Amino acid sequence: MSRLLLPVLCVLVLAGCANVPLESQPQVVPGERQGPGSGDVVPDPQPNIDPLSLVRAFVGATLKPGQNYAAARAYMDEQSRVNWRPSRSLTIIQNTFGTVYDTNPKPDPNTQIVNVRGSELGTLDQNSAFVPGSDSAFLQLKVRKQATGQWRIVDPPPDLYATESDFSENYTPVPVSFYSDSGTFVPDRRYVVAKPQSGLPGKVMDLLVSGPSPSLAGAVKNLLGEPVEIDTNVKNLDDGTLVVPLTGVTGVTDDVRKLMAAQIVLSLQYVTNARIRILADGAPLVPNHPDWRANELPSYSVSVSPGIEQLGMATVGGRIRSLSDGNPVPGPAGNGGYDVVSAAQSLDGKRLAVVERSGGGVRLRIGDVGHELPPVDIGGNTLSRPTWRSGTGEVWTVVDQYSVGRMVVGPTGQWTPLGVNATDLVQQGGITELRFARDGARVAAVIKGQLWVASVVGSGDSVSLREPRHLQPRDLEDVLDVDWDAQDNLVVVTKSPSQPVVRVTMDGQRMDAFNSSNLTPTVHGVTVAPGRPIVVADANGLWIASVLGEVWRPHGHTMKDADPFYPG
Template identity: 50%
Template sequence: MRRRTTAAVLAVFLCLVTVAGCAAIPTESQPKAIPQQNAGQPTQEIPEPELGLDPLSVVREYVRNSVQPANDHAASRAYLSGPLRETWTPDTSLRVVKDDFGTVYAPEDAQPADPNERVVALRGVEVGRLAADNSFIAGVDEYRTPVRVRKQADGEWRIVDPPDGIVITETDFDTAYQQVPVYFFAPDSTALVSDLRYVVARPQSGLPARVVDLLLSGPSDGLAEAVRNPIGDAATLDSNVTLSNDGALVVPLTGLGDEAVHERELMAAQVVRSLQHVTTSRVKLLSDGTPLVPGHTEWRPSDLPAYDTLSSPNAELPGLMTVNGRIRSLGSGAPIDGPAGTGALKVVSAAQAINGHQLAVVVSDGDGVRLQVGDYGAIGQEVDLSGAQMTRPTWRPPGGTDEKSTEVWTVVDGKQVTRVQQDANGQWVTQAVNAAELAEAGRITALRLSRDGARAALVIEGRLVVAAVVRNASGATLRAPRVLQEDRLTSVVDVDWIDHDTLVVATSSDRVPVAKVSVDGFQLDQYNTSNLTPPMRSITAAPGRPIVVADKTGLWTAGEIGAVWVPHNRGTPGARPFYPG
């Protein structure tokens, strides 16, 4: 049932209003089954709405009760007319709006002639949606839709033409759903890649089963071509995820095929790492009734190899900074060895490879800049790449712990995203990155590859954008770009990765000079502003390291949200810090 004769008039009305708030696999220990996909949705009688609600309140309460997903959103269905409760099929995504959504009556010329029907305009600011794959897709937009209500035979108003899908407020979404990282791997290495997803939070006992379901559904659409999934598309559960009497969580898989032990170890890592945020139990991994990895039945996160080594700088590397055309140690303040530290080059910006062995340097060259790439402390090769400006370089991680990186990226003159690769002869050659999906976005002023290599964070016209990095034999493509927190972050000047799924940004804003943002854009946390002197100029971050930000007075460090910024003991005005990566 869709819009009737009032639709055209109401559409005009909705374009004019402004957004405002208004009124079981058996084992010896007899495992207990943990509910699967619909866990957290216990069957229970849903109470009828309060008697005597007016049409505006009916629509508001319908939205408020959408926080309860139990029994196919039975709590919000209670506000629909009797027959519609059984037949309504909302679309698969869930829209998230700001808390101050509004319900107002449409103008009289948009109202039905029948006095027992009223049209209510539901309006708010949509901040994103929960997609069918349980990933959050950020995107700020005005949300406006007409909702028709009718007085029933008992005198109560009920909705007869609801919104197309579930609408939920930010606060309610944050309460009802738990963010969980599901893990895959970088395409050509054992670097883990985090894929943020959201599952119903209650009851907590059902979380492990819901996380396993998400993992077996594969990567989210935004990362589908950017990661490798050793578990594969054919894997399913042989029976329910169960909790045995001895406390082990039993995950019985099937459909994994005859993969080598190494691949099965990667599968184990995917399951165990994905579950570590929702259970402290040992994980018993089975494949067709036998241990997934021969000789290793039960797992804890501590049993896994250090897969994060490839995507985390060594603790012995203190970081670097550019100061007055030279590169100095962020730890000691001393110039580094080689021409980049001695002053033989006029350094504009630079990047150190994640293992510390290599350096990419943008140097001033007359009216423009050029790029040099080589071993740390040595004279680098001058790459056949030049322009008026280049973003600070960013390294792709190497394929193994004992290897060097063979790829570094930069953006030339705000438009040309370029990767520089080392060929079989050891020469650094350039190749344009396919950034067609960003063509209309504007000028790119910063680019940072994630340290697992699967994503890129960019600053485009002061906005924070994240895209997947898709690789094939012909090159690399930036795919599925998404603007994060676009209503709050409008003057970003620099960005870096704290970890797999968290970014930190520096802005020119007095209101939000430094902020932490989840990679999907749902969460934003502002750092303390004490001692900082906006505008910020640059920022760097890395796993387990303090944040270092540069303002016009020098360098400042902070460890956590809320911590007061303290002066960096080696910072000077004009310094630009950077950790390896």
């Protein structure tokens, strides 16, 4: 979906208060930008600008380049310019919004109350993380005519508001990395001011040291937490090397130091191409390895990605077939021994978890591919398609939409049922689909046709789903299925004929639609994995595509009424 709209500035030049319009029509916010090299030279508002246009221009100036919101202060009276202390929280609204006069009578004809009305997309919290929102944005500003005859904002509130286009233009997303028990690094999507570019590495390092955002807290480890600190400023040397000076690393083992270096390099790769020199109290963090580049790191995603030989499967007519050749898989799962409702293959491709119809309900079976799959102690009226948790070998499924069950395998191969504290998530409604991110730190869920994401906190006997977030609450509905395209993106299929397949960032800040050509509603299934084509199932069969905008092509072994799945 297009996210950048051509800014339009519509200014009404008015002679006095009597001719001020009662409201302004919703339109794209003024988006005038300072050119390169303009520094903090901020022009005054246009002479004789009316209060409604003044407020619109003030919102448009919130994120303009300049120190301490100088461009926004230009729309205030002298006292407010000095005293205004904006908060660190930022509310992001749609590009179109309205400004209207407050209807309450005002004893002073030289004072106007202007209400800003629009749709809130979300907020940027104190941790520089995006939090989705769906409320109607409402901001009230007092505007007073000055002795010069010009209208200016007085007593401005501390809340900052900016449009989606301005936010996208002035902030850059950075997936900062934190370590997971699965042996991989988990991205935590954060947003930093894009200019000056030279300051980005320092901002990213500050985010790393401060730890994960609330949406991921408890699900990952911060190897750079206390007592680790940034010793001095992150800076570039004359030869282009970026120096990251740390302190507080005394006593840390070499293995952990290597992981710390990986956490830094994986995060900084999005904001610099420079060689990175990581120091601890003036010496190399990792002995004999002072300088780093991203291509020198081992692949921490190997353990959470399906093998290249695992080409996926599909449930068709109560049996499981291979997507590599369309044939039934060996054993009773493929030859009709079980009446299969849904299934999932382990990441290493060796095991199957199958939901089968049994005695008027359903139950779960788990075992080796090609062999008998013994039943395990989970059943009900409905079970969601199973999903495998990387790093633990656990299998999860949702029982009757409101209870999340997990099966844990012991040393002898015996599967034991354990519970999951999913109270925070099921309070939102019944869960029809649940899918693990392949790093095991998050789950995506479909609840009442809506897309939710939650973090997975804890291990052993105690595991909880925390910090549920509703993604794209305004624009995404009638969701039928979801899978993780990467650690920080999801692919979603919906009942919508116009947008049957969309990609959503893990925090919900951005949504993009895939080409709908060749697809026949309703698209009811999707599977995707790193390095693999996206496979969707519609009314006629299976289709594949790899990138946004690509026309969907028939799968080489398309099957009607198939539900495809890659390992995981």
